[in-house]
Amino acid sequence: MKSFLKIEKHSDFPMENIPFGVFLNQDEPHICTAIGEFVVDLNILESFGYFKDCSFADEKPFSEAVLNKFMSLGKEARVEARKKIQELFLENSPISGGKGFLDKILFPLEKATMLLPVAIGDYTDFYSSREHATNVGIMFRGKENALMPNWLHLPVAYHGRASSIVVSGTDLIRPSGQIKNDDKPAPEFSKTNQLDFELEMGFFIGTGNELGKPVKSENAFEHIFGMVLVNDWSARDIQKWEYVPLGPFLSKNFATTISPWIITLEALEPFKVEGPKQEPEPMDYLKTQGNPTYDINLEVYIKSGKMSEPYLISKSNFKYLYWNMAQQLAHHTITGCNTRPGDMMASGTISGPEKENRGSMLELTWRGTEPIKLPDGSERKFFNDGDEVIIKGYCEKDGLRIGFGESKGLILPDGQ
C-alpha cells in the first residue's frame, strides 16, 4: 500500500499498520495515528469532517483525550476508521497536494510528546510463559517442583495496579521498601538493590462484557482492540519478602511502562501463528481454534550513561507464550468478572526456549550468579541508576513490517 508520504523500508509504521495513540498538540491531548515518520492528528481530521461518512461519525471518538470511547465502538468502527485513514494517505489522494492542510495534521514523529493513550480501568498481569514460570520455579523451588500443579490447567494471573502505568519515556525513580536479607533476623528499610525489567506485551479490551456473562474463547478476539509493549518493572528483593501469601504488591506497583502506540489486531492479522502444543488438553472454556497467537519479535536493550548505543540483552517472541490472549480473556471472565473498554491485560514475562530469550534480569543473570557484561566494561546483575531500558517489537513477513515502536524508561536514583 503506497502513500504520498515517504515511508522508509524499515519503518515501524507503514500504511498497513495505522496504530492509535495520543500526543500533545499545543498542550492538548489529541488522538493520532503514525504513518512513516509522521504523527497524523485524527482529532483535527475529524473536526474537518473527514470521518463524516463513517458509521461512528456522530460519536466523534477522535475528539476525546483518550481512546476509550473509540475502543468501545468495537471492531467494525476500528476497521472502518483504518480504511478511511489509509484511503486519505494513499498516493494521489485528494489531500496529498494541500500543503497548508498537511501542515495542520502532520507532525514529526521524532519530536512528538506521546501520552498514555487510554484511561486504564483495571490492569491484569498474566504469567503465561512456560519457560519463565519454569525458570523462576527452578530458582526458587528446584527442578522437581518448578511448575505449580495448576499452571498447565489455567492461565495464572493476578491483578496489577492501573494508576502507575506510564507511557514510554517516563523516568523511573528507584523505589525503597522493606527488604529482608537471608543473613539478617529482621527486614530493613532500603532502596531496592534488585531492580529488574519484565519483557511483556499487553492487550486492551475494546468492547467489554457484563458482570456475570463470561466471554467465550471463540469470541474473545472480538473483544480485543490491540496490543502494546509492556515493561513490568520489578523490585526482586522487595518482592521476595512481601509476596506470601497474596502475591506481588509494592514490588510491582511503582511503575509499569507501555509503548505509546496501540497496534490493532487487524494490522497483526498477517502474523497469526499456531501456539505451543497444550498438554493436558485445556478445558472446554479454554479451547481455541486456528492460529490463536502472533509472531512478534521482541528485543530488550540497555543503555548506561556511559554508552552511546543501546546494547541488546534479550531477544524473545510473543509466540512462545503457552496461553494465548483468547484463553486469557475467557479465563479472566469465566467466574463472571466484567471487563470495560480500556482495561489492560499483560502477558507476563515472555521468555523462550533459549538462554538469549530470557525476559528478565532475574533469569538472564540467573539470580545474579551470571552477571551480564556491557560494552562499557561494567557488569550488571540488576539495573543501576542511569540505566535506560528499551523494549522494541515488530512483525516481519514477505516484505511487510509492522512495528510497535518502543517502550523505554530511564532509572533515576532513589529520591528519599
Next chain:
Amino acid sequence: MKSFLKIEKHSDFPMENIPFGVFLNQDEPHICTAIGEFVVDLNILESFGYFKDCSFADEKPFSEAVLNKFMSLGKEARVEARKKIQELFLENSPISGGKGFLDKILFPLEKATMLLPVAIGDYTDFYSSREHATNVGIMFRGKENALMPNWLHLPVAYHGRASSIVVSGTDLIRPSGQIKNDDKPAPEFSKTNQLDFELEMGFFIGTGNELGKPVKSENAFEHIFGMVLVNDWSARDIQKWEYVPLGPFLSKNFATTISPWIITLEALEPFKVEGPKQEPEPMDYLKTQGNPTYDINLEVYIKSGKMSEPYLISKSNFKYLYWNMAQQLAHHTITGCNTRPGDMMASGTISGPEKENRGSMLELTWRGTEPIKLPDGSERKFFNDGDEVIIKGYCEKDGLRIGFGESKGLILPDGQ
C-alpha cells in the same frame, strides 16, 4: 444537633453523620446525603445555589454523577459542605417551612435506588486482621506457622478488581470455575460449592499522591475521604486451586459489594480509639500517633429464602484490626505508587478475638467442620442459592449513633 426533620433515636443518619452517596432521581444519578429517613438531593440543592458561598462553589461537585470530583477537593471542602448541609436542616432553618421546595429535595430513604457512589480507579485489599490471618494460617499450615514471617512487619495486601465492585442490593450469580478436589487427579469445571463472605471495611482516597511521592503516615488521614462496609465475596474452592503463586484472582473478582453511603472521617471522629499493641515496633514509615483507629461495631446476618428475619452469624469490630488505615496508605505508597481520588482500599476480613467475631464462613464453620445452624432448621458450611448476606455497621457512644447502613447481596443460582 436537632433538625426540623424527624430523626428516630436509633437512626443511622443523624445530623452528625451527613454521609455521601448517589441515588437515582428520575433516571439520573444525583449526589445526595441521608438525614433520618430521607435522602437529600445535593445536586438540586447545588443547582438552587445553596452552596454558592462555599469555597468550592465554582467546581459544582454535586452536579457530577459520582463523588470523585468532590473527593478530590480535599478535607476542607468536605468539612465546609457538611457544615452547610447541617445548617440547612437545623430546627427553624429558613427552608424548614417550604413544603414545595422540600418535596423537590427530600425522598424516602427506604424507596431510594442507590448507585455505586464512586468511579473506583484502583481497588486494593489488605489482610490486616491478625485473628483472621492466624485462623486461616492454622487451617492451612498448622498452628506453628500460622502467621507468615512478614505479617507483623508490614500490612500485607494485594490488588483487587475494581470493575466488579457493586453497590448493596446487587444480586450475585454463583460463579463457576476450575476446582480441584483432593481426591481427584485433575481439576474439574463446576459451580463453586464454597461461596463465602468476607466482612471488611473500605476507605476511599480523597486527595491522591503523585507517582514517586509516598504519603507519610502522619499525613495519611488527610488523604482519606471516608469509609464503607465491604463484602469481599470469595469462592474458596476456586481460590484453593488457583492462588499459587500469585494470589487470589477469579475466586474474588466476580463481585465485591459495598454499602452505598460513604461515612466521612469527620463523622467518625468521636469514635477514634487506640489500636492493638504492635510488637515488633513498626518501621519509621509505619509509625502512627494518638488514636489511629475507630470503634465501629460490625454485624453479619444471613437470610435464607425460608426465613422471615435475618439471623446474626457474626459480630466484630473495626478496632480489632492490627494495621490501621494510615499505616495501610503509607505502606501502599512507600515504593512510590500513586493514588487517585476514588481509589478504594479495603481492610481484609475483620475477625476478632472470640469465635463469634470471625468474619467469614471459612472461619465460622472452621472449613465446614462445624456447620452453622439456622432458625429455619437448615445448616450452612458455606452459602446456598437464595441466601441473602447482610453486613451492618455503626458507632455508638454517649447517646450519639453514627451508622453505615448496610451492604447486602442475594445469591442467585449459577446461570451457565
